[in-house]
Amino acid sequence: MPRDHRVSVILPVRNGGAWLTVALNSVLENAAVAQVVVVDDGSTDGAVEVAVGSAADSRVDVVSLPETGLPGALNAGLEVANHGLIARMDADDVSCPGRIDEQVALWEQPADENAVVGCQVRPIAGRDGKEEPGPGFARFCGWQNTLLTPVDHRRERFIDTPITHPTMLASTRLLRDHGGWRDGPFQEDYDLFLRLIGAGVRLHKLAKRAYWYRDHGGRFTRTDARCSRRNVIRLKAGALARDWPALSTGSQASSRAVQIIGAGDDAKRTCDALRDNGIDVARFFDVNPRRIGAKVRGVPVVAHSLLSEFAGSPTLVAIVRQGARQQIRAELTVMGWHEGRDWLFVA
Numbered sequence: 133m134p135r136d137h138r139v140s141v142i143l144p145v146r147n148g149g150a151w152l153t154v155a156l157n158s159v160l161e162n163a164a165v166a167q168v169v170v171v172d173d174g175s176t177d178g179a180v181e182v183a184v185g186s187a188a189d190s191r192v193d194v195v196s197l198p199e200t201g202l203p204g205a206l207n208a209g210l211e212v213a214n215h216g217l218i219a220r221m222d223a224d225d226v227s228c229p230g231r232i233d234e235q236v237a238l239w240e241q242p243a244d245e246n247a248v249v250g251c252q253v254r255p256i257a258g259r260d261g262k263e264e265p266g267p268g269f270a271r272f273c274g275w276q277n278t279l280l281t282p283v284d285h286r287r288e289r290f291i292d293t294p295i296t297h298p299t300m301l302a303s304t305r306l307l308r309d310h311g312g313w314r315d316g317p318f319q320e321d322y323d324l325f326l327r328l329i330g331a332g333v334r335l336h337k338l339a340k341r342a343y344w345y346r347d348h349g350g351r352f353t354r355t356d357a358r359c360s361r362r363n364v365i366r367l368k369a370g371a372l373a374r375d376w377p378a379l380s381t382g383s384q385a386s387s388r389a390v391q392i393i394g395a396g397d398d399a400k401r402t403c404d405a406l407r408d409n410g411i412d413v414a415r416f417f418d419v420n421p422r423r424i425g426a427k428v429r430g431v432p433v434v435a436h437s438l439l440s441e442f443a444g445s446p447t448l449v450a451i452v453r454q455g456a457r458q459q460i461r462a463e464l465t466v467m468g469w470h471e472g473r474d475w476l477f478v479a
Contacts, residue, residue, distance in 0.1 A: 245306060
C-alpha cells in the first residue's frame, strides 16, 4: 500500500486558556492535517471544550487524562495517532498558515522516513504576541534558526535542544520505534532529539520562520526543575558518553578522558556530570589569570594559549559568553582540529 503522508498533530494541553483556540485553529488550516489529537492533561479551566467547540471540525479528537505530565500526554497522543506522520503543536503558540504542509513537502524530498523536519521560529511574548521576548529567549531562538541541515543539527546538538519541539514533524513509525518520549529528570524533547541523532536520524529545518514561539513566565522550560541547567548538562553528558565516537570508540576509548575549554560554572557542572558517566577530565583551559595554575574540581587549569600543546585529546568547549562560539570555532579550525571529531561545543 502507498505510504500515508497525512498528518496527525499531537497537541497536549493543561489549562490552555485563551491561547488554545488560536493554536488549534492554526494547525487545522493545513491540508495535510487529517487528525488533531488534543490531549487534555487534567485541565480544569474549560479551555479544551471551548476550543474544540469553536473549531467544530471532525478531524479533532480529544483524549482526556488525569494529570499525567507532558511525556505521558505526548505518548497518549502517539498511541491514538491514525496517520503516517506526526506533527507537534503547543497550546500557547501559533502555527503560521501552511507550516505543516511545507514541512511535509520538505520531509518527502529526502525520500527518507528516517528524518525529522522542524522549522525556524519567531519568538513572541505577551497575550497578543506584540511584546518583546526576553533577550535570552530571543538569542536561543536565533541560534536554533541557524541550524538547517542534518550536519548543522548533529554538529551543535550538545549546545542545547536543536529544534523547537512543537515544530517537529516525523513519521509515526520512527517515533514509535524509538519509544516515543521518556519520562525522567530531564527535558523529554531534548532527550528525544539526542537519542534520535545518536541513532543516525537526520534532522532538517524549514528555512522559514513559520511558528510563533511564545515566551511567558509559565512556560514549561521556565518552571519545571527538569529543565534546570544542572539537569540539562547531566542529560548531555550521558549522551556524549554514549554517542560521541571520540569517547565511545577509537584510541581514546580506553582512557575515557577529555579536556574542557572554559573553567566557569557550566564547565564545572560538565566535569561533574562527565565523571558520573565514567569520563575523566584531564585539564581545563582558561584566559583568566586568577584561574590559571589553580585547580577546579581537583583538575588543573592551563593557560588557553597552550591549547595547541594538547592536540589529540577529545575537547569540549563550555563557554557561554556571547560571541565566543565564533571565536573558538575559528581558532580551532586554524589549528586543524575538526569539529565533531576532535571537539564539540557543550554550551
